[in-house]
Amino acid sequence: MKKLLNLLALLLLPFCMTMAQEKNGFYVDFGAGFSNELKFNFAQLTPGFGYKFSNQWAAGFRTTVQTTDSSPEIFVYTPYVSYTFLQFGKLGIGTDGMVSFATKKVKDDSDMDPHYKPYKPPFFEGGVNVGATYDVSRHFGVFIKGLFLGYSNTEYTHKGAVLGNGRFIFDANWRRVMLGARVVF
Numbered sequence: 001m002k003k004l005l006n007l008l009a010l011l012l013l014p015f016c017m018t019m020a021q022e023k024n025g026f027y028v029d030f031g032a033g034f035s036n037e038l039k040f041n042f043a044q045l046t047p048g049f050g051y052k053f054s055n056q057w058a059a060g061f062r063t064t065v066q067t068t069d070s071s072p073e074i075f076v077y078t079p080y081v082s083y084t085f086l087q088f089g090k091l092g093i094g095t096d097g098m099v100s101f102a103t104k105k106v107k108d109d110s111d112m113d114p115h116y117k118p119y120k121p122p123f124f125e126g127g128v129n130v131g132a133t134y135d136v137s138r139h140f141g142v143f144i145k146g147l148f149l150g151y152s153n154t155e156y157t158h159k160g161a162v163l164g165n166g167r168f169i170f171d172a173n174w175r176r177v178m179l180g181a182r183v184v185f
Helices: 002-021 114-119
Strands: 025-036 041-052 057-068 074-088 091-104 123-135 140-153 168-171 178-184
Touching: 025 057, 025 140, 041 074, 041 178, 074 123
Parallel strands: none
Antiparallel strands: 025 041, 025 178, 041 057, 057 074, 074 091, 091 123, 123 140, 140 168, 140 178
């Protein structure tokens, strides 16, 4: 029995050493984005939290506050799973598989731009966001997210740099771009 336990400890030693070198654990992140378009300005602030399982996998939840010149503040709730499929040293490229549900802050739409009245929340999206991360240290990294591919039922589904005639789209608009930072504990 003692030999079996020693053998098990020896087999687990490389795994434990690998896990000690990687920085896994809980994290908080914060992202922000801004877009100045022809009809309105668009801004978003996105705090979030999650758990990093490995250098490739993480899962989390973020809440986004979006505001424009012509529509009310919108709150977007997004659970997601991140997968990094390319790693070049400290730089990683990957996707977030996500589902988003949005609600608006105010119920009165009398001051809302008539152009947006048919698109009252709740909105819904499901798909993948493409992004890149750079690990400055074991505990701190920065990220950029942008392109979206998936189902979208939002106020801007078919506006700007969007491919797709239905609700399944590829969206490369500036309003999708988000810069942020992540701290891993």
